[in-house]
């Protein structure tokens with residue numbers, strides 16, 4: 304089984320421990336969602352898996368290869384990218400320049416340009432605005448740009464930090480549909496979401512974190528069957 308595995312991850316900022324020994328597994332071609340209250344450490348966990356924050360303890364592995372504490376560009380070369388909260392587009396750079404930033408770990412620049420052209424063909428809203436500064440794109444277009452930028456390195460797994468945040472309902476649907484399409488290509492998704500109502504139907508597996516610890520792991524149906532979990536963590540779904 305092709306999988307991204309994080310085992311017993313401990314990390315934080317300064318001396319403040321935020322993630323307290325969390326283990327998650329995401330399978331290729333599946334959507335794995337992490338839910339949990341604000342500030343419980345979801346983004347911090349993703350950053351540690353992506354190599355953007357040091358692991359204080361624990362291990363991260365992609366298809367059995369240890370990623371723990373590799374620099375980000377080596378994590379990317381091993382097939383894992385992070386789409387950060389808010390998309391992380393560079394507002395003053397054009398759409399094409401942003402896409403090139405997604406290919407910075409690819410040594411063969413002609414290959415990178417070919418991949419960018421292929422991606423632009425798949426995202427018509429970006430094709431029309433390829434020479435426009437990313438900061439003047441709509442929220443939905445910026446979301447598409449962030450997703451396309453994550454794909455330039457042809458990752459096997461993508462970490463998505465709240466991809467639907469700040470989007471209109473129509474764009475939430477389009478973004479989640481795009482994400483589902485990626486799994487059909489075999490890409491594994493590990494996604495943090497606040498938008499439980501929209502994310503739950505597309506998830507294959509769910510984790511719930513609270514106060515830096517894992518409180519639940521199971522299928523969406525397991526969550527629905529657990530009245531206590533539904534009441535405490537999934538209010539209103």
Ligand SMILES: Nc1ncnc2c1ncn2[C@@H]1O[C@H](COP(=O)(O)OP(=O)(O)OP(=O)(O)O)[C@@H](O)[C@H]1O
Nearest residue numbers: 316321339340341342343344345346347348495497
């Ligand atoms: N760069 C940082 N330096 C210090 N503390 C931070 C930093 N980033 C986040 N924190 C703190 O770490 C804790 C967990 O934050 P994190 O962003 O991981 O939570 P989250 O579960 O993703 O929350 P949200 O859903 O609100 O994004 C919070 O108390 C936050 O204030």
